[in-house]
Amino acid sequence: MIDLLGDAEHAAPSLLGCRLVRSTPAGERVGIIVETEAYLPDDPACHAYAGPTERNAEMFRSAGASYVYRIHRSHCFNVVTGPEGSGQAVLVRAIEPVVGVASMQRARRRATVGSTAPQGVALTNGPGKLCQALDIDLDLNGVKLVGETDRDAGVSLRLLPRETPAPIIERTIRIGISKARELPLRFVIRGNRWLSQSA
DNA sequence: ACGGAGATGGACT
DNA sequence: GTCCATCTCCGTT
Numbered sequence A: 001m002i003d004l005l006g007d008a009e010h011a012a013p014s015l016l017g018c019r020l021v022r023s024t025p026a027g028e029r030v031g032i033i034v035e036t037e038a039y040l041p042d043d044p045a046c047h048a049y050a051g052p053t054e055r056n057a058e059m060f061r062s063a064g065a066s067y068v069y070r071i072h073r074s075h076c077f078n079v080v081t082g083p084e085g086s087g088q089a090v091l092v093r094a095i096e097p098v099v100g101v102a103s104m105q106r107a108r109r110r111a112t113v114g115s116t117a118p119q120g121v122a123l124t125n126g127p128g129k130l131c132q133a134l135d136i137d138l139d140l141n142g143v144k145l146v147g148e149t150d151r152d153a154g155v156s157l158r159l160l161p162r163e164t165p166a167p168i169i170e171r172t173i174r175i176g177i178s179k180a181r182e183l184p185l186r187f188v189i190r191g192n193r194w195l196s197q198s199a
Numbered sequence B: 001a002c003g004g005a006g007a008t009g010g011a012c013t
Numbered sequence C: 001g002t003c004c005a006t007c008t009c010c011g012t013t
Helices: A008-014 A101-111 A127-133
Strands: A019-024 A027-039 A066-071 A074-081 A088-099 A157-160 A169-172 A186-189
Touching: A008 A027, A008 A074, A008 A088, A019 A088, A027 A101, A027 A127, A074 A127, A088 A101, A088 A127, A101 A127
Parallel strands: none
Antiparallel strands: A019 A027, A019 A157, A027 A088, A027 A186, A066 A074, A074 A088, A169 A186
């Protein structure tokens, strides 16, 4: 059971080890979530902090939906958590690829502007990279990720519980933000090799 | 209508 | 380490 009804600070570590499943006509891609960050209602770094806007609308809807937004050339993927209307979410910052690696590599190559093909851990070790690898963009903003999903409606992104024992978790400050830098709201699976490069 | 900022990634010195 | 591409959103004119 994945705890998404509690607040993001509680949900973020509970998502570690869970599987993210992307199904398209081309096949299935699966990654294990290894790094997350919580963004809370009273948190200046949270997109929902200043209240509902068009961009962050999904954060104020029901837990278990996706919140996808664009930053520079990349997308970031979040899982909405907490009571409806509370405005909080968990950013997925890195996954460990387990199924459909070749398909992820193709998707990354397609989305990469430069010439060098992403290799090794660079496949999915960052929030923008994993969105490229799984073809997550604004079309997947607001889709239901758990339970009865919108799969028949052509939507194919699902969150499944972990199959393994709870991982050993480390907690640190968040990465790449300018506000509320000091809050320890980043959670990682200890020692996992697919974690993002933390400056 | 406008301008600045950004939960990033890749290239380069 | 630094620089910046590229675009969406949002607060301000």
